[in-house]
Amino acid sequence: MxxxxxxxxxxxxxxxxxxxxASLAAHADLSSRYVDTDGDMIADIPADASQWADPDTLVFAYTPVEDPAVYADVWSDFLDHLAEATGKRVQFFPVQSNAAQQEALRAGRLHVAGFNTGGVPVAVNCGGFRPFTIMAAEDGSFGYxxxxxxxxxxxxxxxxxxxxxxxxxxxxxxxxxxxxxxxxxxxxxxxxxxxxxxxxxxxxxxxxxxxxxxxxxxxxxxxxxxxxxxxxxxxxxxxxxxxxxxxxxxPTTAYGTAHNLHPELQEAIQQAFFSYDWEGTALEAEFANSGEAQFIPVTYEEHWSVIRTIAEANGVTYDCD
Structure with missing residues (x-):
């Protein structure tokens, strides 16, 4: 060995x-601003269509890094693809800290994002984040x-x-x-x-x-x-x-949407991730360095179980209200 x-x-x-x-049973810690009627531990899309957001410009943020300008270039081709798939303008938001990214989501200024592993439960419970994908290798393996x-x-x-x-x-x-x-x-x-x-x-x-x-x-x-x-x-x-x-x-960075985006827009965003061709792009060049080559589906309930349990062991609570 x-x-x-x-x-x-x-x-x-x-x-x-x-x-x-720590309790291993799945349970939701969602803010009272959200509901989870289907028991998947993430905020439901609002039932009232008047609460759906359909912005002309989608704001995207990647988890904070030392030089956000580098990642604006890395993500540029993907964001062009996202714009084409959704019919929206797409803006890269260079967040400077995890706290700033979480606050932008809660305030409704962030629509599509990649949150770091430990930040995903905070974004889910306090910001209504709906994660659906992570990066993986060609063989489907993932993580760090x-x-x-x-x-x-x-x-x-x-x-x-x-x-x-x-x-x-x-x-x-x-x-x-x-x-x-x-x-x-x-x-x-x-x-x-x-x-x-x-x-x-x-x-x-x-x-x-x-x-x-x-x-x-x-x-x-x-x-x-x-x-x-x-x-x-x-x-x-x-x-x-x-x-x-x-x-x-x-599990690595999770990508997802704000909970209140129009359901058809959320579907279009998901399809943009899963249909993206990495070959020859800056995204491929950057993330091949950590063995990643595609987006694969994930669920918060299943894939973040160990992360939630570590948080529980550290006494983490989500007092979002």
Whole structure:
């Protein structure tokens, strides 16, 4: 068994232990602004047609990254395809933080979006987000791993060495950037944030990676798919950081719509994702770096079960009202 395989197997058991006391039964935590009559744990499309939104311009946002302008170019061909499929103008919204993206959804300023793994439950419960797809490889496999990284020579060689040191998280809603490593450190190593180690919040996985490389942070919890893409773009180089922990595989960014868009518009948006031809596009060039090549259907109820359970183990609640 390789060391990477061992670490992944260990975290699978660790997370299982951390969430043993959490309820595994599916239940909705939706804001009172939404209803879920079909029991799929996401907001229903309003029954009253007068509440349907049919904007002339669709606003799309990808999860926050270090340089949103780079991703405006990456997504440009897809957004042209989305415009053609829906008959709408489409605008790329370069969000600067997870909080800003969540607020734009709640305020009705965001219509189509990709939310990071840990942010999906917040968007579903507080913003009426209706996720329906994620990126996957050609063979249908999908996901990423949480890694805890440090800079070479930091003196941090294993998880126990984090005691008394600094660990950077991304944001409180992030799965790999906060919730999964918090559950791991608490259950397996008996370490509590800001008691046994210092914390910082970088705002994004890109910032955490660059912060470690530049020695602004001694260690960081990241999504390795982001590191793979930064490496492929030449933003970072092999050996810039060392990995001391690798997790089991988690679902990646979910794409979906605001709940109150016209039903026919929501259907057209879904079809745009599933009919998109990746070949030769900037989207293919960027996301091939993390092994992704297509959009596949997912459901929040099934594919986010482990993420909801990790959130429960961390005492997360959704007080959206």
């Amino acid at each position: 390789t060391s990477q395989t061992f670490r992944r197997t260990l975290l699978a058991g660790t997370i299982a232990g951390a969430i043993a006391a 791993e949480m890694e805890i990284i440090t800079w070479p020579g930091s003196g941090i060689e294993q998880m126990e060495d984090l005691a008394g040191r600094q660990l950077a998280f991304t944001s409180p809603t992030s799965n790999s950037g906060f919730r999964a490593p918090s559950a791991l450190l608490r259950s397996e190593y008996g370490m509590e944030a800001d008691e046994d180690f210092e914390t910082a919040f970088s705002g994004s996985h890109d910032n955490s990676i660059l912060g470690v490389i530049n020695k602004d942070y001694e260690a960081a919890a990241i999504a390795n798919s982001v590191g793979h893409r930064m490496l492929a773009r030449g933003v970072i180089e092999e050996g810039d950081y060392e990995i001391i922990y690798t997790s089991e595989t988690f």
